[in-house]
Amino acid sequence: MDLPVMPPILPMLAKPVSEIPAQQCYEPKWDGFRAVIFRDGDEVEIGRNRPTWDGFRSIIFRDGDEVEFGSRNEKPMTRYFPELVEAVKAELPQRCVIDGEIVVATDAGLDFEALQQRIHPADSRVRLLSKQTPASFIAFDLLALDDQDYTGRPFTERRAALEQALAGAGAPIHLTPVTADLAVAQRWFSEFEGAGLDGVIAKPLTGVYEPDKRVMFKIKHERTADCVVAGYRVHKSGPDAIGSLMLGLYNDAGVLNSVGVIGAFPMARRRELFAELQPLVADFDEHPWNWAAHEAGERTPRKNEQSRWNAGKDLSFTPLRPERVVEVRYDHMEGERFRHTAQFIRWRPDRSPQSCTYEQLEQPLTFKLSDIVNGLGEPTGG
Incomplete structure (x- = not known):
C-alpha cells in the first residue's frame, strides 16, 4: 500500500457541548464503529519482459487492490466486514483514504447490538454474519485522493472533493448528509434519533483534519x-x-x-x-x-x-x-x-x-437509513 496518508492513523474527534454551535457544518452523528478506509487499487508489476533462448518471458502482474479498515484503537477491522471490502473495491475511487462509520441498518433504524456481534474470532461466523446482518459504510470526510493529501485543506474543500469522489457510489457505501443551516441541524437532532442516530456533529468550516484531536463538536440527546x-x-x-x-x-x-x-x-x-x-x-x-x-x-x-x-x-x-x-x-x-x-x-x-x-420513555419517530442519506443533505461547496 502506497498512499499519501498511510495507516495507522487516529481519526479526528469531537468534544461534547450542550448546544449546537452556530456557523458550522452539521452532520448526523452516526452510532456505529468509527473506521478510516484505506484503498490502494493500483496494479503492481512483479515481473518484466526478459529475453530467453526461445523467446520472451511474459509480463506478470498481481492484483494490488488493497483495502484496510482502521479503527479508533489503530487495530484494523478489515477481516470482520468482508462484504464492505468488496463494496469498497466496487464503489470507491481506486486510491483514497476516507473517514466514516460502519453501521448495521434495519427497517427500524441502526442496530448496534447486531454490529457488535460482527466482531467474532471465527472466520466462518464472520462470513455468515456478513450475509445475515450486512454492514454499510457512511462516509463523512476525505483524507486523501489519488496522490493528494487533503488533511491540510479546510473542511468545505474536503467535503466538496468527497462529494465528487462518491458521486457514482452506491449501497452499501453512503455519503452522510451535511448542512450549514442551523435550523436544519436542529431538526435533524430532534427527528433522526428514531433511526438510531446519536445526535449531531458540528465541524468548523475552515478546519483542517487533525488526527486524535477534539476539534469538532458533538451534541447528544440527554x-x-x-x-x-x-x-x-x-x-x-x-x-x-x-x-x-x-x-x-x-x-x-x-x-x-x-x-x-x-x-x-x-x-x-x-x-x-x-x-x-x-x-x-x-x-x-x-x-x-x-x-x-x-x-x-x-x-x-x-x-x-x-x-x-x-x-x-x-x-x-x-x-x-x-x-x-x-x-x-x-x-x-x-x-x-x-x-x-x-x-x-x-x-x-x-x-x-x-x-x-x-x-x-420518549418514543422518537422511526427513520430508515435511506430516509436520511437520500436527498436530505446540502452540498457545502468549496
Missing part, C-alpha cells in the same frame, strides 16, 4: 428515567465497594428487564453504597432475574457472564430485592436497553418500583 436498582457488581478495588448498580424497567407484561448500569461514584460513596445495600441482598431463586427466566428468553443478565471486549472482566452480579428507585440520565435506547452507561442523578424514595416502566 434524558432522564426512573429505574429499579435490581443488583450490583463489586468494584475492582475490593469486595466491599460497589462497582456498578444494575438498572431495570418493567415491560407491558410486568417483567423486570435489565436496561443498563450506573457506575460513576467517588470511592468513599462506593463503600457507603455497599453497606447500604446489604439488607436488600436476595437469593437468585427469589429474584426477577433468575436463570430459569433467562433461559426462557427474558432480558436478564447472565450468571458468571464474561465481557465480550475484555476476557478477564467478570460480569456476574449480586441480586437485590427490587425495592429502591433511582433517577438516571441517559442519551438514547438501543432496543430495550440504554445505549451507553447511564449517569446517577438522585434517589427517588417517592417512587414505587412498579411505576418504573418503559412508558415513561
